[in-house]
Amino acid sequence: MSKPRVVIVGAGHAGGSAAAFLRQYGFDGPIYLVGEEPLLPYQRPPLSKAWLKGEADADSLALKPAAWYAEAEVALRLGGVASEINRGAKTVTLASGEAIPYDFLILATGARARMLPIPGADLANVLALRTAADAEHLKSVLGAGKRLAIIGGGYVGLEAAASARALGAEAVVIERENRVLARVACPELSHFFQRYHGERGVTFELHAGVEAFVGEDGKVTGVKLADGRTVPCDAVLVGVGAHPNDELAKDCGLDCAGGVVVDLEARTSDPHIFAIGDVSHRPLPIYERQFRLESVPNALEQAKQAASAIAGRAGPTPEVPWFWSDQFDLKLQIAGLPFDADRIIVRGNPDTASFAVFHLKGDLIQAVEAVNAPPEFMAGKMLIARRTPVSLDKLADTTISMKEVAA
Amino acid sequence: MAKITYIEHDGTEHVVDVKPGLTVMEGAVKNNIPGIDADCGGACACATCHVYVKEEWRDKTGTASAMEESMLDFAENVEANSRLSCQIKVTDELDGLVVSMPENQH
Ligand SMILES: Cc1cc2nc3c(=O)[nH]c(=O)nc-3n(C[C@H](O)[C@H](O)[C@H](O)COP(=O)(O)OP(=O)(O)OC[C@H]3O[C@@H](n4cnc5c(N)ncnc54)[C@H](O)[C@@H]3O)c2cc1C
Ligand code: FES
Numbered sequence: 001m002s003k004p005r006v007v008i009v010g011a012g013h014a015g016g017s018a019a020a021f022l023r024q025y026g027f028d029g030p031i032y033l034v035g036e037e038p039l040l041p042y043q044r045p046p047l048s049k050a051w052l053k054g055e056a057d058a059d060s061l062a063l064k065p066a067a068w069y070a071e072a073e074v075a076l077r078l079g080g081v082a083s084e085i086n087r088g089a090k091t092v093t094l095a096s097g098e099a100i101p102y103d104f105l106i107l108a109t110g111a112r113a114r115m116l117p118i119p120g121a122d123l124a125n126v127l128a129l130r131t132a133a134d135a136e137h138l139k140s141v142l143g144a145g146k147r148l149a150i151i152g153g154g155y156v157g158l159e160a161a162a163s164a165r166a167l168g169a170e171a172v173v174i175e176r177e178n179r180v181l182a183r184v185a186c187p188e189l190s191h192f193f194q195r196y197h198g199e200r201g202v203t204f205e206l207h208a209g210v211e212a213f214v215g216e217d218g219k220v221t222g223v224k225l226a227d228g229r230t231v232p233c234d235a236v237l238v239g240v241g242a243h244p245n246d247e248l249a250k251d252c253g254l255d256c257a258g259g260v261v262v263d264l265e266a267r268t269s270d271p272h273i274f275a276i277g278d279v280s281h282r283p284l285p286i287y288e289r290q291f292r293l294e295s296v297p298n299a300l301e302q303a304k305q306a307a308s309a310i311a312g313r314a315g316p317t318p319e320v321p322w323f324w325s326d327q328f329d330l331k332l333q334i335a336g337l338p339f340d341a342d343r344i345i346v347r348g349n350p351d352t353a354s355f356a357v358f359h360l361k362g363d364l365i366q367a368v369e370a371v372n373a374p375p376e377f378m379a380g381k382m383l384i385a386r387r388t389p390v391s392l393d394k395l396a397d398t399t400i401s402m403k404e405v406a407a
Numbered sequence: 408m409a410k411i412t413y414i415e416h417d418g419t420e421h422v423v424d425v426k427p428g429l430t431v432m433e434g435a436v437k438n439n440i441p442g443i444d445a446d447c448g449g450a451c452a453c454a455t456c457h458v459y460v461k462e463e464w465r466d467k468t469g470t471a472s473a474m475e476e477s478m479l480d481f482a483e484n485v486e487a488n489s490r491l492s493c494q495i496k497v498t499d500e501l502d503g504l505v506v507s508m509p510e511n512q513h
Binding site: 378 | 482
């Protein structure tokens with residue numbers, strides 16, 4: 001019998017890592033890695049941080065050097081778009097016409113930036129930030145004397161604002177809600193980040209609707225707000241969330257629910273097909289829920305799950321979902337998700353730029369948001385996994401170490 | 408180029424050349440050395456790049472920052488010679504460096 005063949009669609013963080021884990025786990029069948037972007041798999045987090053500020057080069061973005069793929073015999077189809085899955089024949093067809101048969105298929109198509117369907121959206125310098133090419137474009141319009149308008153005060157938007165400031169550009173964040181990070185963080189954290197950014201020259205338009213982008217000679221020059229004002233700018237970054245690239249899966253009849261539905265092995269409703277990373281809608285046993293996560297740790301965990309299942313070994317220990325973000329000299333680390341939380345405990349003082357917000361359901365920690373507070377993050381992550389009650393008084397008392405709280 | 412030896416928990420040795428300027432973590436990841444997952448890509452945020460630095464190299468690799476120390480405080484199987492490999496920059500000085508990996512990075 002010939003060895004099973006794995007085809008991975010999407011050569012991003014999840015897809016690239018899955019190929020590497022398959023080889024690490026001793027899988028020795030053929031691996032095909034199909035990726036729409038013309039680049040080897042790379043990390044996206046630095047695109048809004050170190051790379052944008054000029055502190056990291058393209059080499060350090062790449063997950064593996066080109067030579068690795070040759071050595072590991074991973075057949076690359078870069079610049080190749082998968083356009084159809086035939087589950088009966090077990091083939092993936094590329095836009096080029098090539099049909100690649102598979103025994104196991106891993107969908108790792110990620111998500112794409114959501115754009116705003118408003119007038120002026122097609123003006124030059126109205127940008128998104130999802131790919132290396134996007135980042136290249138953004139960097140080319142930043143610099144001293146330039147003004148960047150950022151639509152959406154989420155993580156990517158705030159990171160880009162901090163990087164723009166570091167490059168000497170002005171940054172104005174325009175947000176529909178009345179606080180930044182409204183979708184993803186608690187009010188305490190939002191207020192802290194807004195103040196910290198404000199002190200470093202980032203300006204904010206909160207509670208502001210965006211009506212249109214206005215321009216001259218085909219190039220954006222301002223953002224028209226619902227209250228009639230126009231915010232002048234040299235470029236716009238639209239950072240209003242992402243949409244899973246689950247169309248391929250939907251078209252071939254796999255279960256989808258705002259992402260491809262998978263189990264704890266990252267297997268879809270078809271046992272021969274896996275879905276990992278931003279495109280998947282995955283179980284979160286701690287919270288008894290299914291959810292779509294957008295983070296590198298999630299992409300890596302699911303890459304390990306799928307690679308383990310295919311290589312026939314036990315899957316990785318389930319992880320507490322976590323995420324990090326760097327802005328200015330702040331390190332934000334978040335563990336868990338605040339589902340069903342009924343109270344919060346702030347440990348430390350937000351004015352000192354080192355504090356943590358714990359989200360609790362009764363006396364169980366559901367999530368922790370830690371700013372320059374690694375012990376709170378690390379111990380919090382452990383306690384979330386453990387599902388044992390904590391003393392709320394100890395948690396709030398910074399004279400008691402996190403070691404003791406976790407003991 | 409600096410020659411770095413990475414020793415897996417089961418004793419398997421990997422000797423690779425790492426370009427100065429990269430970190431000890433990047434040297435491992437780019438060569439697909441098992442045992443260093445580096446979930447955060449070097450942001451000092453995950454502690455999945457934990458290594459033990461061979462005693463005679465501890466001076467040359469320097470000391471951990473406060474941030475690194477507190478991440479290590481909560482990592483598993485920490486020893487006096489534990490470091491986060493993403494916080495060790497490779498220089499010509501580190502040619503010959505030997506590090507080993509703990510049993511589990513999570
Ligand atoms: C600017 C930015 C900053 C971020 N910062 C952080 C951070 O600090 N911490 C963190 O944890 N996470 C961060 N993330 C999120 C993290 O990068 C993603 O969660 C991760 O990249 C998901 O990996 P993925 O492989 O699922 O998707 P991706 O990395 O997006 O890869 C998907 C790939 O599939 C390709 N593709 C799609 N459809 C097809 C098709 N039909 N055929 C072929 N190829 C296809 C796409 O072109 C893409 O290359 C950030 C993301 C961005 C954009
Ligand atoms: S790679 Fe995450 S702490 Fe070193």
